Amino acid sequence: EPEVTQTPSHQVTQMGQEVILRCVPISNHLYFYWYRQILGQKVEFLVSFYNNEISEKSEIFDDQFSVERPDGSNFTLKIRSTKLEDSAMYFCASSRTSGIYNEQFFGPGTRLTVL
Amino acid sequence: QKEVEQNSGPLSVPEGAIASLNCTYSDRGSQSFFWYRQYSGKSPELIMSIYSNGDKEDGRFTAQLNKASQYVSLLIRDSQPSDSATYLCAVTAGNKLTFGGGTRVLVKP
Numbered sequence: 249e250p251e252v253t254q255t256p257s258h259q260v261t262q263m264g265q266e267v268i269l270r271c272v273p274i275s276n277h278l279y280f281y282w283y284r285q286i287l288g289q290k291v292e293f294l295v296s297f298y299n300n301e302i303s304e305k306s307e308i309f310d311d312q313f314s315v316e317r318p319d320g321s322n323f324t325l326k327i328r329s330t331k332l333e334d335s336a337m338y339f340c341a342s343s344r345t346s347g348i349y350n351e352q353f354f355g356p357g358t359r360l361t362v363l
Numbered sequence: 364q365k366e367v368e369q370n371s372g373p374l375s376v377p378e379g380a381i382a383s384l385n386c387t388y389s390d391r392g393s394q395s396f397f398w399y400r401q402y403s404g405k406s407p408e409l410i411m412s413i414y415s416n417g418d419k420e421d422g423r424f425t426a427q428l429n430k431a432s433q434y435v436s437l438l439i440r441d442s443q444p445s446d447s448a449t450y451l452c453a454v455t456a457g458n459k460l461t462f463g464g465g466t467r468v469l470v471k472p
Contacts (some may be wrong), residue, residue: 281460283460291407291451291460292454292462292463293461328441337406346458348414349414350458351409352460354406356405
């Protein structure tokens with residue numbers, strides 16, 4: 249069964265450093281998403297991406313964040329200058345459609361620890 | 364602010380019993396409703412989706428939707444210890460998912 253994959257599974261970085269989180273969405277999916285979950289809190293939407301453009305972003309997704317689809321398979325989230333409060337699990341998700349039947353499938357996540 | 368509310372639990376049920384989970388949402392424009400299961404330290408796993416009022420059954424799971432009351436529920440029949448997890452309700456008006464905080468379910472043998 250196709251699945252979303254993410255690398256690395258765990259990333260430790262120093263405050264102020266740049267990190268890139270990588271995702272390979274399900275191959276026939278066209279819509280891609282990043283979510284994050286701070287320990288003990290709700291899963292929060294960051295950004296959605298379709299046709300090489302951001303289609304929606306949350307207030308969390310400020311100028312420190314960017315997304316890119318550098319090739320036909322990868323989807324990346326970059327945090328330019330990490331802060332302590334960026335420590336969280338970051339989940340990539342993908343879906344075949346948007347709209348009503350928007351079933352999103354999540355990858356295993358990357359645990360980001362900012363020291 | 365669009366909210367999705369769930370009782371945090373834990374909801375403790377004996378093995379073989381029915382677990383009943385509830386979720387309310389604030390955005391009347393919501394069109395799609397999902398239940399995800401999340402084991403500790405793992406990612407959300409989609410287990411049910413429902414789009415219209417009424418019941419939808421899939422194996423031991425039944426989702427129920429009442430748009431007028433802005434209420435969606437999940438029943439887990441014949442609960443097994445492997446069902447012990449946090450169940451997340453998520454709603455969308457078409458793009459981003461808005462999640463509730465989850466209900467922790469403990470199934471005791």
